[in-house]
Amino acid sequence: MTAVEQPATSALPRSTELILLVLVVLVGGLLRFSALDSAPPGLTHDEADHALDASRVLEGITPVYFTVGYGREPLYDYATSLLMRVTGPDFLASRLTAAFFGTLLIALVFGCVRVWTGNPWLALATAAALAVSFWGVSTSRQALRSITLPVFFTAAALTFRLGFKLKHEPENERPSIELIRRWWFLLAGVLLGASFYTYLGARIMWAVFPALLVALAFIRPGSVRRLWPGLLIMLVVAGLVAAPLGWYLLTNPAAEVRISQLSSPLTDFLAGDPDQLLENVRLGLAMVTFNGDDLWLYNIPGRPLLSPVMSLLFYMGLAISLRDLFRRYQPTNQNPRPIFNMSSSSALMLLTLAAGLAPALIVGIGGSNVRVIGAQPALYYFPALGAIGLAGWARRQVGAKGPIFIGGSYVIALSAVMIGTIQAYFVTWNNARDVRVAYHTTLVETLEVIESRGDEWGQDFVISSITPGRFHDAAIAQMTMPDDLRFRWFDARSSLVFPLDPSILIYPEITPPAPRFSFYIEPVPLLEQLELRPDDFNRVVNFYQWPRGSPALGPDPRANQAYFGDVLVSVGHLSFPSVLVNPGDLIEVLSIWSILNVPEQDLVLFTHAIDEGGTLVAQEDVLSYPTHSWQINDAFMQIHRLRLPETLPPGTLQIRIGVYRVDTLNRLPITTWDGLDYAGPDATIQTDSLLIDTIEVGGP
Incomplete structure (x- = not known):
């Protein structure tokens, strides 16, 4: 019994398979949809800008590329706008959209592994690992466009595989591929082309498919010759779908500020200085199992993508995949289909993992939990494959009880991962000082105070901020507060605003008024003082009754x-x-x-x-x-x-x-x-x- 063969325990009734899949998706959905209004604890500028752009789509503003936030692809905001038709233009709609895509990804990963390998246990084990992982949960709860990339890529991989089947004649040494319905490749092309509208990483991920056929042509010569027309259909359609975005970016190169910021290690390398790139490669390779993203914004600094137990299974699965790539057919006594299924699936997942991790290898691990999200569908395949390999080994050693023991141990390991995810995300990460800073909890709680006062404080508010720009704190207020309130944003460290009408002057501890403004502020009565956590970056927010105009003006x-x-x-x-x-x-x-x-x-x-x-x-x-x-x-x-x-x-x-x-x-x-x-x-x-x-x- 080998890891690539179908053990007796893999003969899973369809009804049981469906029940287990629903259970996995429900657990994953619960982790993704619970308490979205409080975890993450506030709202980042990027999240607010996404919600703001989605609300503008409702108003008829429909660009092919959004230029806010250094430039970004639009699909996520268009999807959010559809939900906003039901919920209204609220930031929570943007997080609900992310949670929906994150939950959908669990089902798509199951389907993808299922059709590529034919092994329901491997598909369930992969989907379950993704469902309870810290990385999978966190990227599904932040209102950022990145979550859409693995969804559309995985859907493209799934539909691509549905477009062909294996044809094997006993007298032949190896099976050949027969195209089933070409419209599957058309659909795969549409999905792959749509992925270019999701996130920057799609510009690398598309290459997985031609690379896959090149790899299979090498390791399974003669098997994939008839698949090239299907790939051509897929890539041509993908190119046509992505063409409007490509043309816009080609004719508006200044729209992508982020490209020049992220490409500096490559630029230095080409200029003869490889040090930074080599350091980034070293750190990027370690992020899976040793030392991960160091930004609180997306991770508990240093937390790797996989736990120690899952890391051990990951390396076992990686070894099995590499072995399966070159496993030889034995047509006299072995059905070659499982071998082809596992070798092609392993090639797909290895290429997906490599392409997905590439941004971290180039740029470094800071912020990498978002940048490498293209690897998410493949990462959890390898621990699952390691567990399946152990189950096959256990069956050979002790019989039918072996896989049951390994399967139960895997479920226990995933339960421990889930408990760790809940503790790490909802308790440790969500309450960390730097996370509260990044998610602007001071501002959100300040706005909650304003909203709680109703009409008592009127409609005019003058708020000091270190980021008073249009797409920063103002965007957060626009997506969380009633439209009839008028906010004036400024930085009291170097300016002071005198509205025509009486208003409420608000400044947090981090942006106190410049000393030269004390003449105007000291005589004004303090209405309220909001006290936050003692370890917060902003511990106090002051509210003043600001009079109409100023005698000095x-x-x-x-x-x-x-x-x-x-x-x-x-x-x-x-x-x-x-x-x-x-x-x-x-x-x-x-x-x-x-x-x-x-x-x-x-x-x-x-x-x-x-x-x-x-x-x-x-x-x-x-x-x-x-x-x-x-x-x-x-x-x-x-x-x-x-x-x-x-x-x-x-x-x-x-x-x-x-x-x-x-x-x-x-x-x-x-x-x-x-x-x-x-x-x-x-x-x-x-x-x-x-x-x-x-x-x-x-x-x-």
């Missing part, structure tokens, strides 16, 4: 005001120090602005220190109150901090401010209230920057 005469385009008016400005500075000093420039209109484009304020020769000696470009949060007639202060060079010679510096568009870098023109070029009180004219001060630089 009384209007200057219109003749002295500078208008920047049709969006901003400069109300005032101060420099600290304002008279004499020394080389190496820090100059703080406080500019005060009133908002006339909300622009469609993102803007940035710049402050320049220019010497007598017209040379730029110091600058800062920043806008800590992003334009997406602006409300007409609001006012705000912005602090620019300029560090002067240590070698700056004595002389006079001009301090100039201005505004430019992020997309074009074009500066906004400066005019008076009636549209004329701005001269200013000192009659110094420069139509795209405003002279606000001159400062003397002393000697050493």
Whole structure:
């Protein structure tokens, strides 16, 4: 009895097989769908952006590629939008979509292994290992597009195998392949092409199929000759399905920021420096059984993909697979079909594992639990194969009781894995400080306080954040809070917002107001203080009743005001120090602005220190109150901090401010209230920057 043969215990009634499959899927589904609103504990910016893009699909915005978050493929967001038609535009719909795909993957992995090997026990053992694994559970609970890649790849592999059967004549040494229905290859091509719309790894994973036939042509010569037309159909259809995305990326190369970020080890290698790539390969190979992803965002740092027991079975299964690849036919006394099934299945899984792990070997293990998700369907095949191999060995040693003992031991091992997954994911990982930081639990709990107050606090909220951008904290609020609330996002460490209407000012411990703003904040009453966990990155969040406007922002005469385009008016400005500075000093420039209109484009304020020769000696470009949060007639202060060079010679510096568009870098023109070029009180004219001060630089 060998591992590739069908033992008596593998004769499993279809009804029993179905019951066991349903049980495995139910257990896996329970681990994936339970408590999705609290584990993960908050919401990442990427999750919020996925939900936001899905809600925009409902509004008719249907791009072939989303440019938010360094660029990403759209299929996951389109799938989420379908669920949102039932649940509404809520972030939970995005997590439910991930859980659905993760549960579907369990069934697809079973089906794939079942049709490739013909062994129901191996298929059930593989699906069960995936169902209870920490990696499988975690990737199915985070609202990220990566989970869709293994689903579509596995579905393509399943339908590809359904397209052919083995034809064997006893007088021939080896079986040959006969195509059954070509439409299976058409469907496989559609699924493989659709995988390009799932995740970046699909651009490697597709190569598994041609590589598989090349491998089989080598290890099983003559057997797969008739399969090449089916593969050609699959690849042509896949290319046609993926063509719109490919054309978009070809004509918009700047859309994929992530590619250049991730390819640096390869670039260095080609430039003659292999050190980083070799180190990444070393660490990547160890992530399966020794030392895994080191980011709390996706893993308990260092936790490998497999437990010690599953790792031992993994290496046993790996050895069996390598043996099965080259196992010779013995046509006189052996049915070659099981041998072909196991060798072809082993080749498929080995290639899938290699292609799936490739991103970690190139980029490194940081964040690898997501990047290598293409390997997920194959990884758990090998421990299952190791267990089946042990069962065959046990049967040869002690008879029918041997496989029963090994099977029971495997179930116990998986039960231990499941208990470990529950403890590791829902308790250890979900409550870890760095996970709470990554999932912005401070913000989520702050928003829960706001929602609990109902109409008591009104509709206007001014919230300080280290990430006030459009696709960061603002996206989280947009996907979790009622639409009638108005949020203004800013960073109090360098800006302060004065809404036209009374509002609630909120700032967490990590973004306290700059000391120069204390004059405005100290007299304001503290409404509430939210206390979080003592070990949290943010332990306290303060809520203030923020009055309407500010007495410090009384209007200057219109003749002295500078208008920047049709969006901003400069109300005032101060420099600290304002008279004499020394080389190496820090100059703080406080500019005060009133908002006339909300622009469609993102803007940035710049402050320049220019010497007598017209040379730029110091600058800062920043806008800590992003334009997406602006409300007409609001006012705000912005602090620019300029560090002067240590070698700056004595002389006079001009301090100039201005505004430019992020997309074009074009500066906004400066005019008076009636549209004329701005001269200013000192009659110094420069139509795209405003002279606000001159400062003397002393000697050493």
